[in-house]
Amino acid sequence: MAEQVEVAVVGAGPGGLSAALAAAQAGAQVTLVEGYGRPGGQYFRQMAAEFQLRDPLRHQREGRALWEKVLAAGARFLPDTIVWGAFEGNLLALQGPQGPPALEAQAVILATGAYDRPVAFPGWTLPGVMTAGAAQALLKQQCILPGKRILLAGTGPLQFVLAADLVHAGANVVAVLEGARFFGKASRRAGALWGQWERVAEGLSSRLILLRRGVPFRPGWGIVAAHGTDQVESATIARLDSQWRHTPDSEETLACDTLCLGYGFIPSNTLSRLLGAKQEWRPDLGGEVPLRDRHMQTSLPGVYAVGDGAGVGGGPLALVEGRIAGIAAAARTGHHASEAEKAIRRLAPVLARERRFQRMYAALFTPGPGVYEWSRDDTILCRCEEVPQAHVRRTVALGAGSANEVKAITRCGMGDCQGRMCAHLVAHCIAREMGRPVAEIGLFRPRPPIFPIPIAALGRQSANAVVGAVTEVARR
């Protein structure tokens, strides 16, 4: 049966840790749920236990410190626990080795993060093609090099950081392709870097490493295709125009065995959608994100969303958003309510500084609409169900005009990843075919369980729950 809690925080990345800390420090009873075994999320990603003897990186040190404060403040941590559904009344359904099957929370803080944006082009399903996030996880968590000759393609300074880490670990980085072309735009926005000294330093030092090692950096270039039979052997690249479409006659081919793609992130907003929070389409924030007020509260009272899952903005923004939501959620459950407003106002300057940085970052590094035109008719859009682009286009021609309708007919998004990979690819394909804005097409409707969950575990839920459901229906 569901356990009653005051504040439930979903996700133990910077946003979730910071929210849990603020709420617990204010005196709220906090349960922090994390799908992985250790806290930190992508930003503070901790090494696997086997490698913990090595000197941790700076982010890892910071994450560890924050984590220790969260525990000291008295928050309960449920690791390896998946939130597979969110139901009316702030009911979160859990699946994990310990803890209750469900939490019924007075306040829910969603800090679900973001995942790498898939970009489809001929050959993108070949072994050796991976997301920058996957490469980083291999390197940071498992100390594994993803390949020997690595081509990075994507956008944003995180590419420098990954490339520098890869070079440092002994890989040959063939080139770093940056989709954006900066001239003029960057200098106009440089003011937003004021106060972001750590970021500037990190970016510069990574860039310097690459310069010193002679790694070519090519702004305004992108991927056309990956080639190989069982494995990537080479990649064709091309110059991009301002919309990130390929420029004719600019193609080159580079030999490589690994392709790391970092075309930004897509916010994980499934739980807030399941609960029914209002969403808006914001390409600059990564896609669809929940609407929020100053307290990070969504359109649903008592449901908060922070960090990349509510709009991609990076770790430091997640930290301050988490803190605000933690204070507000604690106040909602009756803790330090009188001081909450003042405490939140005190955070306004930090929030404003990080939002400025977020806007600058989005202006520079939001992939142009052209990346969604790199696929061809025989390119697979839905990997789980192996649906090629041509099938989606045919279905639109038959009259299907929404993501859900295309899903029903083509099976796109019905696979094990629940559409996380193909949702944006399919939405953009439909939008292009119909000549309508992608915001009008929308994403697949989420359905619980949002991750595959063992039937045996689901059935173990108390029989009382069923009785409860029957009476609930009778009451209606």
Next chain:
Amino acid sequence: MSTSRKMGAEVVVVGGGIIGCAAAYYLARRGVKVVLLEKSVVGGEASGRNGGGVRAQCRERRERPLAIASIKLWVGLQAELGFDVEYVQGGNIRLATNEERMATLRRESEEELEDGLVVDLWDRDELRRLTPYLSDDFIGAKYCPSDGTANPILASRAFGWAAKREGVTLLTQTEAVNIGVHTGRVASVTARGKDGEVLIEAPWVIHAGGPWTPQLSRTLGIQAPIEPARSTIAITQRMPFLFKEFISSHDMGVYARQAREGRVHIGGVGAPPGTFDQDVPAATIAHLARGAAQMLPGLCGANFLRTWSGTLEVTPDKVPIIDHVDGIRGYVLASGFSGHGFCLGPIAGKLLSELIVDGEPSLPLHEFRLSRFEHPAGQPEASPHE
């Protein structure tokens, strides 16, 4: 902002589910000019969200001839419509965990054999031998080899696509809001879509609005005793081939079929009535998980991948209304299929077309009159929604 358009047709079909689409298709095949109005998308509601069972066994006696005739149409549907609807005659197994249930199945089988439906009763040993994948809890079953399954999403839409190909004007995202009557006969239908209002003049209306039927029929002063009910299905991840039959147990409250791509669909027998809500409650997922694991022990190690709900409609006797309505000439109700509309869709569509074109359908429909509810007899046992 509402611009008003005018159109003409011989028949307006209200509702783009499998009943409405099949009716429109068979009418168009007979050369009738049809406009079909659908408030949302074709096959988007119960027609595309059901368990995919196509069975004649375990039907109420009135429905049985229709089900038998419909299955004859199902067999040729892929060739007829030109789309693969994943129809398979894999058989239907109705299970019993107790003697009382077994006695009911035995009684039913006598009636079914009398009506020309081939069914077989299996005792515990036959059940073990023929269906080793089923739980030991079952003591016997009734089996109908000519029953089967199809893909609801594709089958309902295939009727829509084929209807369009045959010349039906399909107006989706367009909701019928009023039926105009002139001197006791249907004269027009007014509908509202995103491009404004449209008025279709026609002497015939087939009203196949499923659970949304009563609100429109009420504008004609007709009370259709139809209630909405939620039906929920959960599916597993892809699995190796386990079984080809449609299996159900009323004692455990679940049914199952394995779709072509390998996922097992688990549905609940007996949908909670009175709600249009399509959210899936956590408790329902738990119920389906327990039922699935109990009925098919092989699923214990499997994962549920997704669930969804649909809204079906039920009448007091769980049998549809397919009828001219007294007092309004040209108004034909085809609704209240009570979870049986997917199987009955093809024959219902065909009979409706005959009713209008020939004046007399090839199977009698008088048992399906709306007026039967004015003199209610005893209510039969609830039947499952498949």
